[in-house]
Amino acid sequence: MIQTIAFYLFAFLVIVSGVFTIASRNPVHSVLWLILAFFNGAGLMVLVGAEFIAMLLVIVYVGAVAVLFLFVVMMLDIDFAELRAGFMKNFPLGIAIALVLFAELFLGVGAYQVGGLALGTPDGTAATAPGVSNIAAIGALLYGRYLFLFETAGIILLVAMIGAIVLTHRERKDTKPQNVAKQNARRPQDATVNMRPEVGKGVEL
Amino acid sequence: MDLSASLSLIAPEILLSVSGLVLLLVAGWAGDKASRWISLAACAILAACFALTAPAVCGGAMGAGADAFGGLFVADAFAGFAKLMIYAAAGAVLLIAPPYFEQYRLMRAEFPVLVLFAVLGMNVMVSATDLMTLYIGLELNSLSSYVLASFLKTDNRSSEAGLKYFVLGALASGILLFGVSLVYGFTGTTSFAGIRGALDGHMAMGALFGITFVLAGLAFKISAVPFHMWTPDVYEGAPTPVTTFFASAPKVAAIALSARVALDAFGPQADAWRQIVVFASLASIVVGAVGAIGQSNIKRLLAYSSINNVGFILIGLAAATPEGASAMLVYLAIYVAMTVGSFVAVLMLRTEGGTHTEQIADLSGLSRTRPLLALCLAIQMFSLAGIPPLFGFWGKFVVFQAAVRADLVPLAFLGIAGSVIGAFYYIKIVKVMYFDEPADVAWKDGGKAHWALLAISTAAVSPLGYLLTIWLGSLADKAAAALFLAA
Numbered sequence: 001m002i003q004t005i006a007f008y009l010f011a012f013l014v015i016v017s018g019v020f021t022i023a024s025r026n027p028v029h030s031v032l033w034l035i036l037a038f039f040n041g042a043g044l045m046v047l048v049g050a051e052f053i054a055m056l057l058v059i060v061y062v063g064a065v066a067v068l069f070l071f072v073v074m075m076l077d078i079d080f081a082e083l084r085a086g087f088m089k090n091f092p093l094g095i096a097i098a099l100v101l102f103a104e105l106f107l108g109v110g111a112y113q114v115g116g117l118a119l120g121t122p123d124g125t126a127a128t129a130p131g132v133s134n135i136a137a138i139g140a141l142l143y144g145r146y147l148f149l150f151e152t153a154g155i156i157l158l159v160a161m162i163g164a165i166v167l168t169h170r171e172r173k174d175t176k177p178q179n180v181a182k183q184n185a186r187r188p189q190d191a192t193v194n195m196r197p198e199v200g201k202g203v204e205l
Numbered sequence: 206m207d208l209s210a211s212l213s214l215i216a217p218e219i220l221l222s223v224s225g226l227v228l229l230l231v232a233g234w235a236g237d238k239a240s241r242w243i244s245l246a247a248c249a250i251l252a253a254c255f256a257l258t259a260p261a262v263c264g265g266a267m268g269a270g271a272d273a274f275g276g277l278f279v280a281d282a283f284a285g286f287a288k289l290m291i292y293a294a295a296g297a298v299l300l301i302a303p304p305y306f307e308q309y310r311l312m313r314a315e316f317p318v319l320v321l322f323a324v325l326g327m328n329v330m331v332s333a334t335d336l337m338t339l340y341i342g343l344e345l346n347s348l349s350s351y352v353l354a355s356f357l358k359t360d361n362r363s364s365e366a367g368l369k370y371f372v373l374g375a376l377a378s379g380i381l382l383f384g385v386s387l388v389y390g391f392t393g394t395t396s397f398a399g400i401r402g403a404l405d406g407h408m409a410m411g412a413l414f415g416i417t418f419v420l421a422g423l424a425f426k427i428s429a430v431p432f433h434m435w436t437p438d439v440y441e442g443a444p445t446p447v448t449t450f451f452a453s454a455p456k457v458a459a460i461a462l463s464a465r466v467a468l469d470a471f472g473p474q475a476d477a478w479r480q481i482v483v484f485a486s487l488a489s490i491v492v493g494a495v496g497a498i499g500q501s502n503i504k505r506l507l508a509y510s511s512i513n514n515v516g517f518i519l520i521g522l523a524a525a526t527p528e529g530a531s532a533m534l535v536y537l538a539i540y541v542a543m544t545v546g547s548f549v550a551v552l553m554l555r556t557e558g559g560t561h562t563e564q565i566a567d568l569s570g571l572s573r574t575r576p577l578l579a580l581c582l583a584i585q586m587f588s589l590a591g592i593p594p595l596f597g598f599w600g601k602f603v604v605f606q607a608a609v610r611a612d613l614v615p616l617a618f619l620g621i622a623g624s625v626i627g628a629f630y631y632i633k634i635v636k637v638m639y640f641d642e643p644a645d646v647a648w649k650d651g652g653k654a655h656w657a658l659l660a661i662s663t664a665a666v667s668p669l670g671y672l673l674t675i676w677l678g679s680l681a682d683k684a685a686a687a688l689f690l691a692a
Contacts, residue, residue: 119411120393120403147208148215148274149341152329155222156345159322162229163352166315167367170358 381422570643
């Protein structure tokens with residue numbers, strides 16, 4: 001019972017926030033609605049027992065992607081009202097695409113009910129052992145069976161980072177950066193000096 | 206197989222990655238001033254990897270004893286043979302690169318590190334026995350290559366080469382991944398052994414599409430026609446040492462990878478992919494030969510030459526026999542020697558002003574101004590053309606022999622006809638060097654490392670190379686036997 005209630009709650013909120021993402025006038029509000037949609041999507045994932053994907057949604061999509069969207073939306077000066085002005089002009093095209101997609105969906109479901117393509121069956125070596133949470137299962141595969149690939153993928157990311165730095169970094173001679181060590185090494189006697197200037201004359205430093 | 210056995214099988218890869226990380230730290234602390242020393246250290250590491258890999262090649266490692274990480278990776282004689290060529294080519298590049306970049310004051314300490322990681326990626330490629338390993342190795346190699354192509358930041362052509370390579374490489378990766386997903390969908394596994402089992406007998410139409418897309422993606426990486434468009438532009442624009450690298454090591458890796466995918470994973474369906482390989486092979490030979498004729502830039506010409514040579518190597522693959530695979534490896538070994546030799550000779554064409562000339566017209570009369578260099582370059586060109594007393598002929602001979610034995614007589618015949626067309630532009634360079642009036646160019650002498658590399662590669666492709674045939678042939682046979690063990 002409680003699962004059903006939770007499901008309908010999350011599903012309703014996903015749809016509502018999805019609608020508001022499209023409909024809201026302020027793009028920043030759109031992104032905030034999108035974040036709400038992601039959270040509720042994560043809730044749905046927890047309900048079907050895919051807690052890893054739920055966490056991915058929260059950490060990757062909410063934590064990184066949505067915040068990135070937010071930054072982009074706030075930094076770029078896009079006139080969304082003008083973008084929307086084209087809505088009526090492109091309305092027939094949009095309807096046509098929607099119809100095509102709907103027809104594909106219909107065909108796909110029909111074909112599935114007739115009996116799918118003869119695809120191969122997985123060899124079962126990567127199947128989850130019963131009673132293991134899927135985070136533990138993914139972790140065991142990633143750090144066990146696929147350790148070699150996982151580590152090599154890490155090196156790919158390192159190479160991408162080196163590449164980005166090598167291609168864009170250039171030595172600049174005209175900047176004056178702060179040198180903390182030099183600052184800390186400076187003693188009072190180097191910096192201050194006692195003077196006894198005569199009356200009416202300035203200080204010669 | 207337990208972890209420690211797997212780790213001992215990937216000792217060269219571990220050495221490469223750990224030393225790459227250490228050298229990266231050294232590069233960070235010591236700065237660009239140390240780049241020459243870091244390059245030499247990277248060369249020493251490649252030599253150590255060579256020593257670590259050589260026993261597997263000489264001993265003909267194969268079968269379950271060479272499998273690491275539960276069938277993701279294999280360190281057999283075939284992979285070892287390819288790795289030895291990769292180390293040799295990468296080492297040569299590390300020797301010739303620092304003087305070139307120093308002229309432009311753009312030698313950076315990260316260059317040797319990127320080369321090491323590219324070599325690591327290539328090692329993973331040639332050892333891949335799983336579609337996931339294949340893709341990861343390919344991406345590691347490609348990402349390093351994109352950066353290397355645009356390493357000469359102040360040169361627009363270099364940036365253009367890097368961008369073109371990146372965009373088209375990403376497209377090729379997409380095509381390859383699409384094929385991989387189809388193959389996985391219709392066979393239910395990503396391991397080559399599993400795909401082999403699933404493709405035995407009747408094959409679904411979707412799997413055929415998958416094979417085609419995978420081969421198309423790989424054809425891009427080996428720059429076989431019709432996926433060769435990027436090659437001349439990238440080879441011309443990239444800094445010459447990097448072009449030397451592209452034309453040798455990654456090509457060896459991609460060809461070895463294609464051979465393993467075709468003969469191991471798709472082995473039971475050889476009749477299905479043979480027509481693709483035959484088409485790519487003939488088209489590469491013809492386009493490589495005809496496209497090179499009008500070129501005035503020697504790097505572009507060598508790019509077409511590499512397309513042409515890939516065509517001949519694919520003839521060995523089309524045979525789909527152990528003999529064909531062995532012939533491919535022999536051809537590859539000779540091809541690496543010839544390519545490195547030709548590019549080193551091109552690098553030595555420095556004028557007094559310090560600029561590198563790339564125009565064929567500037568070579569005129571080189572036999573009188575730089576007789577020794579002209580002689581070496583002429584030997585390389587004759588060898589690339591496959592003129593008999595030189596070693597380049599032997600590579601073509603074994604490939605055609607394998608094709609004839611596999612009842613592909615028309616293919617061998619057309620290949621020979623194509624090599625006659627190709628001979629024209631190689632010999633044209635010799636003609637320009639020996640029979641034209643000397644151009645008004647003041648040459649600067651090349652470095653010691655350049656002369657040493659040129660001497661080694663010229664000796665290898667000269668008739669002296671025939672002393673190696675028995676030794677090279679037996680190693681290649683062992684390697685091919687390891688590849689065909691599953692069949």
